[in-house]
Amino acid sequence: MKLYADRVPTAVRQLITDLLVVLWVYLSIRVALWIHDVVLKLAVPGQKLESAGSGIADNLAEAGSKVGRVPVVGDDLTKPFTGAADAARSLADAGHQQQEWVDQLALILPLMALAVPLALVLFLWLPLRLRWIRRASVALAVRDEPAGRDLLALRALASRPLSELAKLGPDIAQSWRAGDAAAVDALAELELKRLGLRRSRV
Known part of the structure; x- marks a missing residue:
């Protein structure tokens, strides 16, 4: 938790x-x-x-x-x-x-x-507070797994403002659909940052 x-x-x-x-x-x-x-x-x-x-x-x-x-x-x-x-x-x-x-x-x-x-x-x-704890705990559990990072990227695509997504590039959604690792990592990082979490365990 x-x-x-x-x-x-x-x-x-x-x-x-x-x-x-x-x-x-x-x-x-x-x-x-x-x-x-x-x-x-x-x-x-x-x-x-x-x-x-x-x-x-x-x-x-x-x-x-x-x-x-x-x-x-x-x-x-x-x-x-x-x-x-x-x-x-x-x-x-x-x-x-x-x-x-x-x-x-x-x-x-x-x-x-x-x-x-x-x-x-x-x-x-x-x-x-409980909602943040639940979301952060799930994000921690999946952030180091490839499939989990893909889920975090999808969450970022679905919830983050267009202005934030556009900063990652105009074709970020297309790159995510194509399975571009850099795009997935960038989107996952965006979602982790929103939750106040680091990219990976230190």
Whole structure:
């Protein structure tokens, strides 16, 4: 498997691109973690509200139970404490719900922040990189074989711009069809150069 080109300019470009992609993914993950931490801080008011509401509800319930022991009027005196305790529990529930919403946002927002960078890497950079690796590996496997060089020459004839082919001579296609070794080598070299590979193993 060929990961990088033989020719220095192409190899340097590939290496820099790979490093930039790794840096891009790393920074995207760091940003997503930062968003997660920032969003989680929004849960602090909910935590305080839940804690305060629960504490007030417990205190009111305890006070109501003590007041309820008063003979004759104990039940009547307990009702306001019970109502206030229920209201405090409602506040505690609201604080708990707010924390649940924040927890969901702390999961969704970082995923959304990661989605675009990772999609660019997975659907743009990675397919191009894998395609080059596959083509370069095949080219390496066939470049030193006569039939393989003929295939590389055919690939160059089919894919390279006419301006590049014309530089090899006006009758380059005819020479290739005739099996001219120099023409085949020139076309194969053109295709290898496009892939950033050398003519033969060093």
